[in-house]
Amino acid sequence: MAGQGSLRLSRKSDDVVVLEKDLSTEQMVLSMGPQHPSTHGVLRLECLTDGEIITEAEPYLGYLHRCFEKHCEHVDYPAIVPYTDRMDYLAGINSEMAYCVAVEKLLDVEIPRRVEFIRVIVSELNRIASHLVAIGTYAIDLGAFTPFLFCFRDREHILNMLEWATGARMLYNYIWVGGLAYDVPAGFNERVLEFVNYFRPKALELQQLLTENEIFVKRTKGVGIMPADVAINYGWSGPMLRGSGVQWDLRRNDPYSIYPELDFAVPVPDGKLSVVGDCLSRHLVRALEIEESLKIIEQCIDKMPGTEGFNPRAAVPKRVRPKAGEVYGRAENPRGELGFYIQSDGKSTSPLRCKARSSCFVNLSAMKDLSRGQLIPDLVAIIGSLDIVLGEVDR
């Protein structure tokens, strides 16, 4: 937009507009990332900027590509589980769950009920931990430091519990095809309940710190609006899609495990606090989901069958060799729909093809359209609201 005698408008504050005359402008390429702290990992955005305005932002991926799908064709089915941990490393258990749900559709195994309950409890705990990171880092992107510390303090409690149950803090390998690695330790449920009671007021406090914070609201409200139909066309899922007002949750709409028996709400923004589809809506959905996850955990502990005659590996096959066929299995991850397309020839113990449909990858694909015409600081707000984990984007 190199112009002679051009006029340029910029907004200084809400009621002061600056008009500059004869200011020649030209487009500038600004490379953001792959080591930029606000890109949440090794994402590179090549921005074409006109002053402070982004005219085009092209994402470049692959810095963390570890050939997940190629590895899958060389190891057997149970050995893929640890690889799924390393995709979305903030919600490893949810990734394992999605993969095991997909494989179990091809196998004819009956999963013991207690296993299902434990699976749901640990994956909801992991969902809360993941949302806490999302909210905390989002706040730090926008300049609020305190919520980040609060989030990480409470996430630590969850990681300690998961470490106690699974033996690892982030890369669990806990949910196995057909069962679990171990039963939960004695006294686990009591400690989880104690955490739930401790955490409820903290979650409220966190809500107040952010959603009632005027600076935070000003940075996010009305920024990066995604209409519902475009979001569906872009294949968005999870909190991103619900942020646009679509009440779609795989735990409800394509139920797996014991979710049909549980009572929980699928929160969507009502447009009172935020503009439906903007960054603030996506943040609100995550914040409200934490409360729903707490409810699910309480119900699971309440309904969970006892340990009499329980063997977490009872239904784990000696050799996982699914019947010939294909399956597309999926589960609701903290970041959206994580799906696995698995092709089995019925003879081999490793899949012919295993494709991971990553929610972050799909959500990020809308970046180009979302960022067009936005200010550079708003770009940071938009990336943060997408809540991407580059390990899952690049696989």
Added chain:
Amino acid sequence: MEEGKILSNAVEESGAAYAVIHEKFGEAISAFDDNATMPFFEVQDTALWTDIALFMRDHPKLKFNYMACLSGVDYLEEGKLGIVVNLESLGVFSHRIAVKVKCPRDGGSIPSVAGVWHTANWHEREAYDMLGMPFDGHPDMRRILCPDDWEGWPLRKDYRVQESYHGIKVPY
């Protein structure tokens, strides 16, 4: 038994959706495979894939508005490459169906549906990156996960990794 019942309902719904598509496109698509885990049909006349996709998205009885997944697959024995597309009607109906499109391994290409579902844009770039079949009419046909100057197509069954990349030894 409860679960089996739900599954068969799902397959029935996909079958009903298939009937609508079959009525319009006839021999261009294969018979319906009503397996329980992933019911699908195959597009025989590959050139028609974009039209079929648009029809599936917009027909008032189908409304497949959501593309859940697009996976590139190497069919080594058949000498073909292909894609498997998982489609779903989100919020309108509850049916889902999978579609397979195949092309020859050497020099074949598949029509792009990036104009029908935005999400197909990156999925098709990934399939191209991994298997090497170009998508005709794609707005931005570049590699996405591998570097632009990477040699070969990693997910082909007969892939052999290059010896060195910019002076770095690759196989280890």
